[in-house]
Amino acid sequence: MEVGQMQRTWIEYTKSLFSEGFLDAQFTQLQLLQDESNPDFVVEVVSLFFEDSERLLNDLTRALDQPIVDFKKVDAHVHQLKGSSSSIGAQRVKNACIGFRNFCEQQNAEACLRCLQQVKQEYYLVKNKLETLIRLEQQIVAAGGSVPMEELSF
C-alpha cells in the first residue's frame, strides 16, 4: 500500500472512531500535542493508559469478587478509570464508568458486576481500535510518510 493510500485509510479510520463514539475531542488534543520533539507521544500515552486500565480492571474484578464488597474502594477505582479514560478520550469507557459509579453509590453489587463487564467490554474494544490506529500510523511512517493529523479537523 502506498503512503497516500495509507494516509487516507488512516484518516477514514480515525474519523470513524470519532463518529462511533469510541474517541472524543480529547484524543484530538493528544494528537495535536504530538510534535517533532515528541513523535511518539500518543503511542506512549496510549500504552500507559492500557497498562493502567488493565490494572484497574483487575483491581475492580478482585474487589467485586469479595464476599463483602468494599464499595468505597470500588468507587475509587472506577473514579480513577473514569479520569484516565476521559483524559485519553476513550469516551465510551468513560461513559460506562459514570454509570458504574452510580451503582457503586447505591451499593448494588450485582449491578456493579454488570457494569464492570460493560466497562471491560468497552475497554477492550477501544484498545483494539487504538492499536489498529497506531499500527496504521507506524506503517505510514515506516513507508516514509507522515501522519496527516491536520486532516483531523472535522
Place this chain on the structure above:
Amino acid sequence: MNLSNGKGSMSTVSSGGGWKQAGGDVVSDQFPAGLRVLVVDDDPTCLMILEKMLKTCLYEVTKCKRAEVALSLLRENKNGYDIVISDVHMPDMDGFKLLEQIGLEMDLPVIMMSADDGKNVVMKGVTHGACDYLIKPVRIEALRNIWQHVVRKRKNEWKDLEQSGSAEEGGDRQPKQSEDADYSSSANEGNWKNSKRRKDEEEDPEERDDTSTLKKPRVVWSVELHQQFVGAVNQLGIDKAVPKKILELMNVPGLTRENVASHLQKYRLYLRRLSGVSQHPNNLSGSFMGTQEAAYGPLSSLNGLDLQTLAATGQLPAQSLATLQAAGLGRSAAKARMPMPIVEQRNLFSFENPKLRFGEAQQQHLNSNKPMNLLHGIPTTMEPKQLANLHHSSHSLGSMNMPVNAHGGQGSQSGSLLMQMSQSQPRGQMLNEATGNHVPRLPSTIGQPIMSNAMAGGVLARNGLAENGRGAGYSPITQSSSMLNYPLNNSAEMSGNTFPLGSTPGISTLASKGGFQDEVNSDIKVSGGLIPSYDIFSELHQPKSNDWELQNVGLTFNGSQQSNSMQNNLDVGSSILAHQSFSSGQSNGENRNVSSVVKPIFSTGDATDHVNVHSSGQLLNTFFADNSVRVKSERVSDANCQPGLFPEQFGQEDLMSALLKQQQGGIGPTENEFDFDGYTMDNIPV
C-alpha cells in the same frame, strides 16, 4: 504577551518582573514561559498528558505521583516552584489536605483538578483555598492561563505588604515590576522560614547577588539571607526594625530597601500568623477573623508554611514536641517551659505572615492565642532539650532569642518548645478549648507557635493547622507568646526581659520586638512570641481564649496598627496595651486596641533588653498577664501586645487588659478559644 500559534506555546514578554527560574536567575521577559509547575496525580496517564501540555505551554514541569513526594519536593526546594496542580483523589493523601499543607507551608497557588465535577467537591476546593479547579479531562487551553494565579497571588501579597505598615516604605513602593522581585520573596517565604528556623540569626552579611540582576530582579530570600534579615531585625528590635536599618545591618549588596520592606512585611505577617494560629482549625479562622474569612486561605497557607517549614527542617522531631506537650500537659502552671524561644520563633514567623492579611493574622492569632495560653501556664523553663528541639526552628528564625531567655536559656528551648508546641498544637488546640488554663494547654499551643518555627510544618500540619493550617503559622507564635507570658508573670518586671509576671509575657516580647508592633495585631496578642513572659497570659485570663492576640503578634495587627512603622509597632502596641488597663478583668473586647500588639519581639539578643526598650512587649506581657486569665478563655486576639505602645512598662495589667479587650473584642466568636486558660492561668503565679 504573544501567544504563539501552534501548540500554544507561550512566549510572553510581560511586564511582570522576572520569575525566578529554577536556576535562580531572574527571567523577566519570558513570563509566563518558564513558570515552574509541580503536578501531582496518581494517574500516570493524566500525569503524562498534563506534563506534555504544560511543556507545550513552555512551562517547566515537575511531576510526581504521590502527595508525599510532592510535599517533600516542595519543602526541599522552597522556592523551586511557582504553582502546584494537584488531583483531588489520591490514594496516599487527600488532595485537599495537600492543598492546605502547601498553602500553609509554602503559600503557593494550588490548582485542584478532578474528573469529579460535583458542586460539593468544587466548593471544597474553594474553601480549602485552591485558586482554581479544573475538571478532567483537562484541556491545554485551561492550562495556558494558570500563570495568572501566580501573578495574582503575588499582587495580593504586595498589596498586603503595602497595607500593613508600609509606612516606612513610603514612596518606595515599587511598581508592579518590583513586585515580582519582592514577591519572589514571598514565594520564598517558606524558604526563609525554614532558614530561619534552621539557623541562628547571625549578622553575617552575605553577598547576595540575586538582587543585582536585571530590572527588578526577584530577590531570592535564601536561607542565609533570611537569617541575616532576621538577625538584623532582632538586633534592631522589632519595634525598631525598619527596612532601612535592616538593610544597613544586613549589608547585602544589591539588596534594596524595598526588598527588605516587603520581606519584613511578610515576616511580620508570618509571625502574626504564628501567634495567631490557634488550635482551632477552621473554626478559628472563621470565628477569629470574622470578616477575614477570605484571609483564611492565605493564612492557612502561612501556617502550613510554618508547619511545613518546621517540619521540613526536621529539626523538631515530633517527639520533642510531644515531650513538650507532655511536659506542658503534665505540668500545670509550672510549665513555663515554653521559653521565649517560642516567642522568638514567632517573630520570625510573623515575617512570614506579612503575606497574610490581617484577617489571616487573626486566624493565626487565634491559633496562636491558644498557644499563648499554653505558654503562660508553662513554666518558662522549658526543658532545654525540648526547647532545643523546638527551637530548632526558632534558631533558624534568627535570633529570635526568645526574650524569654531571660528565663533561662529558653532561647534554644523555644525552638524545641515551639516544636513541641506545634505538636501539642493539636493538643493545644484542644486544650485551649478546654478551659483548663493549665499548662497542659501550653503544649498544644506551643505546638502551634512552634509550628511556625519549624515544627510548625510538621506539627501544624497535624493539627490541621487550624484546619487551615493557620495554626501552623501561629503555633510558633503562640508559643512564644506564652513563653513570654511566663516571664511576665513571674517577673513583675516588664522592663527588660523579664516579662512582668502579670503581664502577658508574650506581650512584652512583642513589645520588645518593636518591629513587629505593626504586626501585632490585635490578633497576635501576646503571642507575638515576643514576650517571653507567659505571665501575661496567665494573668490575662481572658475569657476569650482565642484571641490571643499574641498570636498575632507577628501579624500586623488591626489594620490601624499596621500603619505604624515597624518601630512603632511595638510602641504602639505597648502603648496601647499600657493604656489599656490591665485589669485582668478586662474582657478581651477591649483588647482590641491593643492590637498594636506587641510585635513579636524579634529583637535579637536578650529579650530583656527588648522588653525594656519596647516596653510594649512588656506591656503586652502585662497585658497578657493581666488578661491572661481572660486570654485564656477568650481570644486574646486583641491582646496583641502592641509593643510599640508601651515603651516603658506600663502596668502589665493594663496591657493585658488592653490586649485582652482587644482580643476579645476583635475576636468575635470565640471559636478560637484559645484556651489559654488552660495554660497560663494556672502557671502564672499571678
